[in-house]
Amino acid sequence: MEGDLLKKIMEAVEDAGGRDEKAVGPSEASNQCELPEFVGAGIGDTVGLVIANLDASLREKINLDPKYRSIGIVSSRTGGAPHVMSADTAVKATNTIIASVEFARDTKGGAGHGSTIIFASEDVSDSRRAVEVMLDELDENFGNVYGCDAGHIELHYTARASFALEKAWGAPIGKAFGITVGAPPAVGMLMADVALKTANVDIVTYASPSSGTCYSSEIIITFTGDAGAVKQAVLQAREAGLSVLRGMGQNPLSTTSPAW
Amino acid sequence: MEGDLLKKIMEAVEDAGGRDEKAVGPSEASNQCELPEFVGAGIGDTVGLVIANLDASLREKINLDPKYRSIGIVSSRTGGAPHVMSADTAVKATNTIIASVEFARDTKGGAGHGSTIIFASEDVSDSRRAVEVMLDELDENFGNVYGCDAGHIELHYTARASFALEKAWGAPIGKAFGITVGAPPAVGMLMADVALKTANVDIVTYASPSSGTCYSSEIIITFTGDAGAVKQAVLQAREAGLSVLRGMGQNPLSTTSPAW
Amino acid sequence: MEGDLLKKIMEAVEDAGGRDEKAVGPSEASNQCELPEFVGAGIGDTVGLVIANLDASLREKINLDPKYRSIGIVSSRTGGAPHVMSADTAVKATNTIIASVEFARDTKGGAGHGSTIIFASEDVSDSRRAVEVMLDELDENFGNVYGCDAGHIELHYTARASFALEKAWGAPIGKAFGITVGAPPAVGMLMADVALKTANVDIVTYASPSSGTCYSSEIIITFTGDAGAVKQAVLQAREAGLSVLRGMGQNPLSTTSPAW
Numbered sequence: 008m009e010g011d012l013l014k015k016i017m018e019a020v021e022d023a024g025g026r027d028e029k030a031v032g033p034s035e036a037s038n039q040c041e042l043p044e045f046v047g048a049g050i051g052d053t054v055g056l057v058i059a060n061l062d063a064s065l066r067e068k069i070n071l072d073p074k075y076r077s078i079g080i081v082s083s084r085t086g087g088a089p090h091v092m093s094a095d096t097a098v099k100a101t102n103t104i105i106a107s108v109e110f111a112r113d114t115k116g117g118a119g120h121g122s123t124i125i126f127a128s129e130d131v132s133d134s135r136r137a138v139e140v141m142l143d144e145l146d147e148n149f150g151n152v153y154g155c156d157a158g159h160i161e162l163h164y165t166a167r168a169s170f171a172l173e174k175a176w177g178a179p180i181g182k183a184f185g186i187t188v189g190a191p192p193a194v195g196m197l198m199a200d201v202a203l204k205t206a207n208v209d210i211v212t213y214a215s216p217s218s219g220t221c222y223s224s225e226i227i228i229t230f231t232g233d234a235g236a237v238k239q240a241v242l243q244a245r246e247a248g249l250s251v252l253r254g255m256g257q258n259p260l261s262t263t264s265p266a267w
Numbered sequence: 268m269e270g271d272l273l274k275k276i277m278e279a280v281e282d283a284g285g286r287d288e289k290a291v292g293p294s295e296a297s298n299q300c301e302l303p304e305f306v307g308a309g310i311g312d313t314v315g316l317v318i319a320n321l322d323a324s325l326r327e328k329i330n331l332d333p334k335y336r337s338i339g340i341v342s343s344r345t346g347g348a349p350h351v352m353s354a355d356t357a358v359k360a361t362n363t364i365i366a367s368v369e370f371a372r373d374t375k376g377g378a379g380h381g382s383t384i385i386f387a388s389e390d391v392s393d394s395r396r397a398v399e400v401m402l403d404e405l406d407e408n409f410g411n412v413y414g415c416d417a418g419h420i421e422l423h424y425t426a427r428a429s430f431a432l433e434k435a436w437g438a439p440i441g442k443a444f445g446i447t448v449g450a451p452p453a454v455g456m457l458m459a460d461v462a463l464k465t466a467n468v469d470i471v472t473y474a475s476p477s478s479g480t481c482y483s484s485e486i487i488i489t490f491t492g493d494a495g496a497v498k499q500a501v502l503q504a505r506e507a508g509l510s511v512l513r514g515m516g517q518n519p520l521s522t523t524s525p526a527w
Numbered sequence: 528m529e530g531d532l533l534k535k536i537m538e539a540v541e542d543a544g545g546r547d548e549k550a551v552g553p554s555e556a557s558n559q560c561e562l563p564e565f566v567g568a569g570i571g572d573t574v575g576l577v578i579a580n581l582d583a584s585l586r587e588k589i590n591l592d593p594k595y596r597s598i599g600i601v602s603s604r605t606g607g608a609p610h611v612m613s614a615d616t617a618v619k620a621t622n623t624i625i626a627s628v629e630f631a632r633d634t635k636g637g638a639g640h641g642s643t644i645i646f647a648s649e650d651v652s653d654s655r656r657a658v659e660v661m662l663d664e665l666d667e668n669f670g671n672v673y674g675c676d677a678g679h680i681e682l683h684y685t686a687r688a689s690f691a692l693e694k695a696w697g698a699p700i701g702k703a704f705g706i707t708v709g710a711p712p713a714v715g716m717l718m719a720d721v722a723l724k725t726a727n728v729d730i731v732t733y734a735s736p737s738s739g740t741c742y743s744s745e746i747i748i749t750f751t752g753d754a755g756a757v758k759q760a761v762l763q764a765r766e767a768g769l770s771v772l773r774g775m776g777q778n779p780l781s782t783t784s785p786a787w
Contacts, residue, residue, distance in 0.1 A: 032525035033413075033505050040514025042507065044457055048515045052417040056453050056511065062463040065456070065488075068473035082451035084378060084417065084484055111452070111476035111484040112742075116376030116636030118604060121484045123452040123476055153553075157572040157604065191602035192631070192643040193576050196585070197564055203582040213588035216631035216643055221482035222372075222741035224604055224631040224641045228585075245553050247562065251576065254560025255568045265552035292785035293673075293765050300774025302767065304717055308775045312677040316713050316771065322723040325716070325748075328733035342711035344638060344677065344744055371712070371736035371744040376636030381744045383712040383736055481742035482632075 046138045049145045050263070051121075052084035055138035059131040071106050075127035078106065079134035081141055084113050087120035088186050088227075089152060092163050093144035094124045094137075094171035101137040103128045108175040110221050118158050118190035118224035124171065150265045153249060155257035158190035158224065160198065160248035162241045164267075166234045176212050176229045183234040184211075187244040188227045192216055194251045195226025198244040202228065205243040206236035242267075306398045309405045310523070311381075312344035315398035319391040331366050335387035338366065339394035341401055344373050347380035348446050348487075349412060352423050353404035354384045354397075354431035361397040363388045368435040370481050378418050378450035378484035384431065410525045413509060415517035418450035418484065420458065420508035422501045424527075426494045436472050436489045443494040444471075447504040448487045452476055454511045455486025458504040462488065465503040466496035502527075566658045569665045570783070571641075572604035575658035579651040591626050595647035598626065599654035601661055604633050607640035608706050608747075609672060612683050613664035614644045614657075614691035621657040623648045628695040630741050638678050638710035638744035644691065670785045673769060675777035678710035678744065680718065680768035682761045684787075686754045696732050696749045703754040704731075707764040708747045712736055714771045715746025718764040722748065725763040726756035762787075 046055040057079045066073060083090055087110050098105055106125040113121035126137040152161045163186040165172070172178035176186070187202050189195025192215055203210060208230040214220045220227065230240065252259045306315040317339045326333060343350055347370050358365055366385040373381035386397040412421045423446040425432070432438035436446070447462050449455025452475055463470060468490040474480045480487065490500065512519045566575040577599045586593060603610055607630050618625055626645040633641035646657040672681045683706040685692070692698035696706070707722050709715025712735055723730060728750040734740045740747065750760065772779045 032521060032527075033509055040510050042457075042510050042514070044507075045511060045514045052451060052515070054417075054451055054453050054511060054515050056457050058457065058460050062460050064463060064470045065459055065473065068470070069475075080453040080456050082453035082484070084451055109452075109475055109477040110482070111378075111480075112372055112482040112632055113378060113484045118631075118633060118641075121378075121451065121476070123486075157574075191572060191574055191604055191641065192629075193574050193600040193602035196600050197562075197576050197578065199585055200578050200582050203584060210584045210588070213585065215589075215629055216641070216741070217629040220631075221476070222630070222632040224602070224633045226643075247564075249553055250560050250562050251565060251574060254562070254565045255572070255574050261552060267552075292781060292787075293769055300770050302717075302770050302774070304767075305771060305774045312711060312775070314677075314711055314713050314771060314775050316717055318717065318720050322720050324723060324730045325719055325733065328730070329735075340713040340716050342713035342744070344711055369712075369735055369737040370742070371638075371740075372632055372742035373638060373744045381638075381711065381736070383746075481736070 046135060047142045049142045050149055051086035053081060053145060055079065055081040055142050057131055057135045057138060069107060069125065071127055075129060077128050077131035077134045079126035079138040080123065081138055082123040084115055084121045085117065086149065087122045088161050088163050088188060089145060089148035090122040090124060091171050091175045092148045092165065093141045095165065095169045096144045097137040097140035098171050099169045100140050102133045103137040105170045105174045108171065112221035112223055120221060120223055146263045147266055149262040152262045153259040154262055155252055155259040157255050157257045158194060158252060160194060160245065160252065160259065161188035162245045164238050164241045178211065178229065179231055182231050183237040184229065184231050185237040185241045186229050187241065188225055189248050190225040192224060192226040194248050197251060198248045199226060199228040201247040202230065202240040202244040206232065206239045208232035208236050208240050306395060307402045309402045310409055311346035313341060313405060315339065315341040315402050317391055317395045317398060329367060329385065331387055335389060337388050337391035337394045339386040339398040340383065341398055342383040344375055344381045345377065346409065347382045348421050348423050348448060349405060349408035350382040350384060351431050351435045352408045352425065353401045355425065355429045356404050357397040357400035358431050359429045360400050362393045363397040365430045365434045368431065372481035372483055380481060380483055406523045407526055409522040412522045413519040414522055415512055415519040417515050417517045418454060418512060420454060420505065420512065420519065421448035422505045424498050424501045438471065438489065439491055442491050443497040444489065444491050445497040445501045446489050447501065448485055449508050450485040452484060452486040454508050457511060458508045459486060459488040461507040462490065462500040462504040466492065466499045468492035468496050468500050566655060567662045569662045570669055571606035573601060573665060575599065575601040575662050577651055577655045577658060589627060589645065591647055595649060597648050597651035597654045599646035599658040600643065601658055602643040604635055604641045605637065606669065607642045608681050608683050608708060609665060609668035610642040610644060611691050611695045612668045612685065613661045615685065615689045616664045617657040617660035618691050619689045620660050622653045623657045625690045625694045628691065632741035632743055640741060640743055666783045667786055669782040672782045673779040674782055675772055675779040677775050677777045678714060678772060680714060680765065680772065680779065681708035682765045684758050684761045698731065698749065699751055702751050703757040704749065704751050705757040705761045706749050707761065708745055709768050710745040712744060712746040714768050717771060718768045719746060719748040721767040722750065722760040722764040726752065726759045728752035728756050728760050
């Protein structure tokens with residue numbers, strides 16, 4: 008993502024600057040958070056919080072059953088699919104539900120999405136655990152995001168989809184599930200075509216700038232099938248996507264490091 | 268906002284460059300505007316213009332009653348709530364109406380909104396005055412916007428809401444009104460929860476990336492109540508929001524300087 | 528567009544960096560594309576591809592008549608109207624149809640749109656030719672895009688609109704057609720007012736941040752009329768738009784070089 012480079016530049020500019028102290032206004036900076044609601048932060052400007060007993064009027068606004076007193080909420084500026092994949096692992100591992108998955112048009116000037124995922128539970132310790140598990144999974148899932156100045160590609164695969172993938176893209180629970188993302192959108196279209204022709208998989212969703220995305224510069228498909236077929240489709244789509252970005256004179260690199 | 272840092276960098280790069288002169292094309296640069304429609308510019312790439320007698324087909328497109336011949340129009344790249352707050356002061360002070368409030372997904376790679384607000388009047392001098400008042404108010408209202416690389420928070424408070432706040436968020440006219448904004452969205456959710464629990468206030472609107480925003484990376488609530496309660500809610504939400512951003516390793520700073 | 532400056536900065540930072548080689552993961556970088564689907568790349572992070580026999584389930588998702596086996600797809604990160612203008616020339620010159628025109632909220636932190644245009648044909652050679660013609664036209668059409676840090680303006684004119692302009696904005700086929708774009712939106716409103724008052728033209732569409740755009744920071748109008756009137760309207764709007772941007776302290780420059 009461009010965000011990381013931009014961040015480096017901005018930090019350099021900020022360090023060079025220095026600002027005068029203020030006489031009025033809020034409390035001074037301390038670079039740490041004492042709030043019990045703060046769980047942790049992660050890649051992609053991700054932050055995870057818990058609220059033990061969500062205000063009743065907010066619970067109503069997010070259409071949450073009153074029996075769930077507690078929520079865990081994880082938001083990012085950069086990252087949609089890696090966050091849903093991570094939340095899918097978290098919801099499998101904990102006694103929580105996925106209350107909502109929302110995407111924003113963000114990535115700090117990049118082509119894609121940020122995301123906000125809300126877990127809910129009767130006991131706050133379960134929501135906290137879900138947020139912790141999700142934050143721990145992010146680095147691995149960002150290994151399948153390859154970024155460059157002109158765009159990015161993403162490949163995601165699970166042998167067994169759960170409730171986060173169901174909420175976000177209607178994944179059939181318990182089945183193998185794959186996601187391909189390409190930006191600019193033409194890259195995503197070729198990846199989709201390659202994925203669907205490579206193996207015997209069934210398309211679940213198709214999203215493009217004007218339909219199914221938040222006006223992002225991406226074409227995204229999701230698909231299901233036998234585990235081997237889904238994995239093979241994802242791997243072939245990766246080669247096609249990287250090849251096109253290189254043809255544009257780019258050098259797409261994994262955001263962290265690829266597991267496969 | 269990241270925009271300001273980016274601007275510095277870009278100016279440096281542009282100064283370093285220098286471009287060849289062009290032989291064809293439009294008139295040369297002069298760094299000033301002779302047009303009678305130009306009123307002024309301000310923070311957040313804000314520009315304010317007046318049109319004395321708006322073209323009839325445009326008036327129809329924006330659903331404006333023909334009795335209003337004149338409009339004042341103020342647009343920004345960065346800033347939604349500070350602009351609505353400033354327009355609220357302007358509409359109180361002048362013989363104008365608020366024809367429309369629109370938001371864009373912008374902030375030049377940041378997490379939030381730009382805005383476009385149209386005043387209308389029978390006499391162009393009233394629209395001009397409204398634009399002038401609004402531009403004068405911006406710096407103060409940007410004092411309540413705290414930005415950093417990962418996101419931003421905003422707090423806005425008025426003892427008496429008027430027609431701009433009504434148009435944008437359905438504020439009850441004449442009552443105290445508060446706004447909290449947090450980005451990434453999880454920050455805004457905690458601020459909302461803190462605001463609503465701090466004092467006896469009633470939520471008016473709730474907006475999140477997929478509902479009520481332009482796919483921005485924010486959660487925004489507005490609320491009303493007794494003046495003291497609204498102010499207290501806003502102040503407590505500020506502490507919570509700043510604390511979370513600091514927990515992310517950030518140093519959020521007021522865009523100008525905070526009045527409270 | 529800011530994108531170009533940002534690109535320079537990023538390239539500098541990337542060159543300075545250097546990254547460790549990876550042991551696992553996809554094939555190594557080669558900076559070229561061997562895929563037969565790759566046609567070419569262009570300004571605005573534009574990439575053009577062809578797919579000789581689009582997968583049937585994708586054809587269904589994009590609502591394409593099965594008689595069109597082949598598609599050409601051109602996507603950009605930066606550029607909406609210049610791409611539609613270029614596609615309009617391409618569809619006139621080839622035996623293809625315009626299957627779809629989609630816009631994204633992009634420009635890499637700028638105020639405007641990216642775009643994705645799909646050509647379809649029975650024979651892949653026709654789609655390939657359309658993509659080639661479109662890519663060849665881009666530089667000229669970007670000459671009418673004037674960018675600066677605070678925003679941009681665009682002016683487009685054709686003596687005879689064809690199917691791409693019809694698909695994107697309902698242009699009447701075979702008639703003169705003009706487009707004015709201004710960002711921030713107030714700039715676009717003044718340009719629209721000037722265009723409509725300058726000459727006897729009829730407005731076709733009006734788009735603003737909350738209606739008809741992808742939440743971009745622009746006001747865009749399209750209009751038709753006699754060729755001379757449309758051209759005159761566009762030229763006068765250009766002067767107004769440049770003047771306002773200069774009044775904001777900016778120096779808007781053509782992205783390539785203006786033909787008129």
